[in-house]
Amino acid sequence: MPSRALLASYRRLFAAPGATAFTLAGLLGRLALSMNGVSLVVLLAERRGSYALAGTVSAAGLVTGAIGMPLLGRLVDRHGQSRVAVPAALYTVVPLTALLLCVHLGAPDWTLYLCWAASAAAPNLGGMARSRWAHLYRDDPAARHLANSFEQALDELCFMAGPVLAMLLCTTVAPEAGLLAAGTLGSTGALLFAAQRRTEPPLPARPLPGQRHGSPLRVPGLRVLTLTFLATGMVFGATEITTVAYADALGHKAAAGPLLGLVAAGSCLAGLLFGLLTPRRAPGARFLLGVAAMAAVLLLPLTAGLGGAGLVALGAALFAAGTATAPTMVTGMTLVQELLPQRQFNEGMAVAVSGIVVGISAGAALAGTLAERAAPGTGYALPAGAAALALLIALTGRRHLRASEDAPLAAENGARVVSASV
Template sequence: MASAVKDSRPGYGRLLRTPGAWTFLLPGFLARQPFAMLTIGIVLLVQSTTGSYGTAGAVSAATGVSMALFAPQSGKLADRFGQRAVLIPGVLVHVAGVCTLITLALAHAPLWALLAVAVPTGASTPQVGPMVRARWASRLGGSPLMPTAAAFESVTDEFTFVVGPVLATALCTGIHPAAGLVAEAVLTLAGGLLFASQKRSQPPVHTDASGGAPRVSALSVPGVRVLIVAFLGIGAVFGGMQVSLTAFTQHIGQPGINGVLYGIFAGGNMLAGIVCGAVAWKVGPRRRLLVAYGLLALATTPLWTLSAVPLLGAVGLVVGLCIAPALITGYTLVESLVPAAARTEAFTWLTGAVALGQAAAATSAGQLADRFGPSTGFLVPLAGTALAFVVLLALRAHLVPRPAAASAPAGSAAVTAAGPASEEREQDRGRELTNA
């Protein structure tokens, strides 16, 4: 089965015909929808009950930060004990947290009480996206379909973050302020338990006894730390664009066009993701990441100078087109840099980095817009991507798989590391691999 996949030409058709793929794709799609509904649902409910956007933002931020900080621990536990063992209790704790938060908000509880519940609610948010990526990596090994799988997951994430907030907003404004969070809890419970029930497709559990090697943390891999910096910069683009576009459209007296401009930006991201997954790349992932990230930093440069809506929309489209290649290639590199026993943890570190970068950028862009004008908020995506690109260039040697990766405590991990490593030996500096 594996050899058949390896010999296939990369493409979505081949990817979706991977045996057993649909058993985790459909439940995973359902289970990841709440991820994009949680923070907006909190904002709408808390603002409705308190009348304060500041209070709503504080509770939402506490949820988002705790989600980003605890996600890697969830991934580490999933690698060690299995996704099902972590997902089921996590789903139950999360649903209980959301229900408690709804009850407290409707009872007009003080801010400290809302924050106290927001932290465990965010920390227990099921990390379904990274778990799906780990299942792809376990199933495909070093197959050339891995970039296609990464692209497919990136497009799915983007689609989730388009549909989720719209659904939550419609429920909160059309039915009841708590309806968005109620739907989030129901989807989490149903989708999470259904996804957890797919035991045959989950990656194998790697114990210390499998090969006698000590357990490796994803954060101990230098390449993962470099990618975390890169994904913080990508998060800065998302957060900076959201806040700055809102401030800009309000300043020019056309707040209704904000959704159009952000939709163009998100649409570019989705379009580029679809194209990236359909291409059979001949260039190694490290080089693709450097080129894509450089273009992303360059694309964000003129944003703060623009005052015409058509130009801002056009440049926003270009920025969106540049994000997906960088994001997808970063996820693809994880498959070759990290041993199989730590991949879910690695994926959650990157997902958390995007969330942290987004939160920090939203705060910074908002302060700049308030103090110096709406267009200055666009400096945040530029600064975030420029700094991250410098780090990528300086530490690019860490993005080449080392021979040790091939000796991971699982047979599939050896296959995983071999394919991308040989590709990098041919296309990058061979001296960076000691056995080249």
Template sequence: MAPTVSDASAKNSTTSSRTGYGQLLRTPGAWTFLLPGFAARQPFAMLTISIVLLVQHTTGSYGAAGAAAAATGVSMALFAPYSGRLADRYGQRAVLLPGVLVHTVSGLTLTSLALAHAPLWALFVAAVPTGASVPQIGPMVRSRWGVALKDSPLMSTAAAFESVTDELTFVLGPLLATALCTAVTPAAGLVTEASLTLVGGLLFAAQKGTQPPVAAAGHARVERGSALRIPGVRVLIVAFLGIGSVFGGMQVSLAAFTESIGSPGLNGVLYGVFAAGNMLSGIVCGALAWRVAPQHRLVVGYAALALTASALWTAHSALFLAGLGLLVGMCIAPALITGYTLVEGLVPAGARTEAFTWLTGAVALGQAAAVTVAGQLEDHLWGGAGFLVPMAGTVLALATLVTLRSRLAPRSTARTVARGIGHRAPVTVD
């Protein structure tokens, strides 16, 4: 996905991109929401793998572990857009304060039930509020950047920075959860996740000065109701479902693979390699000055993701699997960054938190379906069969993108562009 730039613009863009991250982090008030937000967004990266490792330990079944994790993911996917809509309407603080409390209590309840060897249905009962109350910090931070930067050209840098931050959490989160569950106690991952949610969420909610203002009632009704009705958003949801299938399939299958070779501690290392590739490619992608239209970049990048994910099931050694995981991770970040970039051009400002949560929820739903299916495949077929899930998810999503890619092109006359926040050339087609 090499960018095509003219000589003159390349020089200017490269100079700008080299200083872009530094300029972004010097934005007044940025650190007040970035630091607590980083802690509070860890649950999204830690929750699934913590549940899988705990429930598999107490039940001995990856199928049961995947099902419990899937219940959490599905409930999160269903409630995340509603949470985003409430945040747009009533303010982020009003949604976060009760949400982090519910999540902490329900997460600790799920931990206690699992340790008590409660039946699977009881785990499901606790898993639903645990997932439904996961704080949507990533979308909220993105909305805060919109307030802090407004029409600044740094908005494109902010989109890349946030995607890199997401990937960093997927490096640290699974590593931390796996280390705690394997070296301390199987329950340590969920306990730490609940603690980070409580502390980080409350600190983030306390930053009232940087949260987006609540829109006027009439203006809000027009814009907020439009997020899911925009065809391009629905196409992006399918793409993010495929990305979620990679995360979920990798988490279950890597755990099963490392256990089958007698080295369960390698699980976090292999997943960390995968997430590190994701993060590094995100840094590079955000530092490039692209002139290729984002909808075209998304199709090309997604094709690379589907190709690399389709090779995972062929791995028969930890080293080979680490190499493939690195390549898969390197293909995910460009797709995520481009997807969020497209939202900026497709969706009115008053509905963007909701739109971002639809995409976050799609990742969670894809992850939930993947851990369920991959867990069943690992239990009933050969070792490594769960890696077929990322292949299927990305190939189906790619077919949708290719077929409906025209719906991702923002129209220059659309109200969403007129009221946008200045993303880099959202309507340029080369």
């Protein structure tokens, strides 16, 4: 019965014509994104025999992706989703193909960095999907809350299934199979997504001559959110590396995958259930509560790890820790939509996601260093500390988050027009 009620609540989102089509198309692209990291590491470790090389090449892609995503988001805001997503999707095929050729032909290592960095121009389909939901339900805050919760659950599902699928392809077919599949799914998903024109948000009115809007980071609230998301990304990156190292230290390295799956499962379930709740507090207040809850529950893995409670207890603690991240992310994305004008939606969401990406990279690097020098389980102090840092940042900038309450997304509805030149 609870599952039927859950399905019925989310089914109403898809009453909007075209919603199912763009959701399924975007899901392909996001699944591909979740496959990339594991596929690259397995490929380079197998063909070049170096995990160190694989890690640094992957980090180069994360850095350029963090820079490139906001730039692509700005282009989307100015020219529309389809006019940017199609060439971006076709372009990414080129450096990905070049990377595979360089690996096959034994090209110098610097070519791998160059190719992987150049492939970071993939369109941010998650952000574009959230932008579509915001447009479809611009007059219905409850539906937008439901849609943001659904999108967060999809992200978690992709990051549970993607690495598993990538590993299966890389180990049973060929080391190159994971990246080949990811490239095919990503390009196909982006092209199908762009083809759904009837749900694409219209371009806003063109600015008056001489009028400049500048970076969305000029909005103080977005700066607070981005820094908070950076610390949250450190939680994700540090948790992943620490869990792998801890399971390996106990002689059960294969258990790391299921343990990390429990984190994603907790977040996915919490995201779906959170969407069913009727928001009674302002988004800024909900965000602070979410970050506070995340800081509290991340003490559980630390306690389990340091106390030597074993993998079962650690799994339960990681599941609980996951349940606090989804509400935080859902409310954070809602705040991005409310803090910014519609003309900067995609760029603003890309900036927020870039903060997460940088945080993941930093958290993973710190956790890897700590895992080599400290006792097993000590690394869980990093995600706990990063969550506390996120709470400190959010509390320090809370007045800027409250400012969004005076400028709801619906205030711009009357200003939205389709550009005559498109």
